[in-house]
Amino acid sequence: MIRSMRCDTYGLQSADGQSLKIAMSQKDHIAVTGRQIAAARTLLGQGQAELAKSASISVPTLKRMEASEGAAAGMANNVRAVISALETAGVEFIPQNGGGAGVRMKVP
Template sequence: MTSAQMRAARALVNWSVRDLSERSGVHRNTITNFETGKSGGDPDTLTKLQRALEAAGVEFIPENGSGAGVRLRKK
């Protein structure tokens, strides 16, 4: 997951940094540092964040030649 994907994923589910923090158990500062590029992100922490966003309906699209992205799952 890239920082841009995380920002886009939060926007798709209309979550603030605080919302993601509460749902993932990851401190707000850690999320902000990753999203702004101040930190590359610990793999275990990124997994927690991605799982929380996926539980909310976000699908992460891997790099496929057109760029990595996110979308909402169909209901």
């Protein structure tokens, strides 16, 4: 079982020979909580509708995700989409490390 993983970039080649790079987010392997998602959205000053649109999910799905106790509930692809949208907007998720999980803005 994978407990955590560092951010790695993998090079892939598509059928037509084009090279693709896929960055795996560290957050794909660390449980992000619903409260962290809500806090990150608030830190960015975004409403639920704005974040849901940028993650290509519905507002009710985001509401359920944010309201979940513990790890964000929902289909894995939806949770990843929300985390990705927040990270792209400049949020960094802080894992549980003795001081508690949290969020902050990335240093430019």
